[in-house]
Amino acid sequence: MIRTQDLSVTLGGQEILDRIGISVGKKQVVGLIGPNGSGKSTLLKCIYRVLQPTGGAVLLDGHDLHNYTVRQSAQTLAVVAQQHHYSFDFSVREIVMMGRSPHKRALERDNAEDERIVREALQTVGMAGREERVFSTLSGGEQQRVILARALAQQTPCLILDEPTNHLDIQHQLQIMELIRSLDKTVLLALHDLNLAAAYCDMLFALQDGKLVGSGTPGELLTPAFIEKVYHVRARVGTDEEGRPYILYRPARKESQ
Numbered sequence: 001m002i003r004t005q006d007l008s009v010t011l012g013g014q015e016i017l018d019r020i021g022i023s024v025g026k027k028q029v030v031g032l033i034g035p036n037g038s039g040k041s042t043l044l045k046c047i048y049r050v051l052q053p054t055g056g057a058v059l060l061d062g063h064d065l066h067n068y069t070v071r072q073s074a075q076t077l078a079v080v081a082q083q084h085h086y087s088f089d090f091s092v093r094e095i096v097m098m099g100r101s102p103h104k105r106a107l108e109r110d111n112a113e114d115e116r117i118v119r120e121a122l123q124t125v126g127m128a129g130r131e132e133r134v135f136s137t138l139s140g141g142e143q144q145r146v147i148l149a150r151a152l153a154q155q156t157p158c159l160i161l162d163e164p165t166n167h168l169d170i171q172h173q174l175q176i177m178e179l180i181r182s183l184d185k186t187v188l189l190a191l192h193d194l195n196l197a198a199a200y201c202d203m204l205f206a207l208q209d210g211k212l213v214g215s216g217t218p219g220e221l222l223t224p225a226f227i228e229k230v231y232h233v234r235a236r237v238g239t240d241e242e243g244r245p246y247i248l249y250r251p252a253r254k255e256s257q
């Protein structure tokens with residue numbers, strides 16, 4: 001459903017992405033992994049149209065995203081980006097209600113159905129009853145959940161998430177990942193935590209220095225050799241009772257021994 005074809009990005013004269021081809025099947029949860037600065041956010045930004053690629057294309061259901069109007073792509077893709085900058089003190093309700101705008105005409109007023117969808121989205125992320133709180137006064141984790149609620153209120157078939165577990169404690173990390181899995185949507189997300197990626201993703205794509213350096217199911221991709229090559233960290237990989245890999249990191253070798 002979402003595909004990138006030879007996607008390249010050059011910024012400030014530097015090649016940030018080099019002919020990346022990834023694909024996310026309908027209703028799959030696909031993780032994008034890779035070290036800091038490897039290009040994960042840049043790739044997601046091309047998909048949610050904040051960045052214009054220098055080469056290649058993003059295809060939605062086989063159609064070039066460039067032929068979509070902004071409204072059409074907002075009806076297809078909802079985004080939870082890494083940083084949330086709001087210059088005004090919006091309430092939680094107002095922020096989540098913004099998710100409804102691709103479904104409305106200019107100046108159309110919010111109706112009872114919009115209100116219901118907003119309440120339901122806040123309930124889903126565990127933020128019910130906080131509609132009137134000022135967004136900027138929420139903790140980082142609470143803000144993250146409100147932004148996810150806004151994406152849910154957008155009612156799109158696809159979700160793009162850049163580090164959705166950022167700022168969250170372990171309980172909320174697991175809750176958000178369980179929620180993402182339960183949504184029955186096509187999901188592409190950037191993740192740092194390889195154990196979360198292993199536990200919740202159907203497929204993974206790995207970036208390193210702007211290049212695609214691996215892809216496969218978590219079990220296929222996350223081997224000790226791969227982790228050492230890409231992250232320069234030694235690791236032991238076990239398998240849980242459901243056959244999914246889990247990773248234990250090991251201290252770096254001491255050079256003097």
Ligand SMILES: Nc1ncnc2c1ncn2[C@@H]1O[C@H](COP(=O)(O)OP(=O)(O)OP(=O)(O)O)[C@@H](O)[C@H]1O
Binds near residue numbers: 011038
């Ligand atoms: N506007 C820009 N001009 C120049 N370089 C940029 C620009 N935006 C991003 N970069 C560089 O592109 C590279 C990839 O950045 P990106 O944010 O996509 O990485 P990432 O994998 O998401 O990293 P992280 O895990 O740290 O969030 C980095 O080296 C970054 O410094």
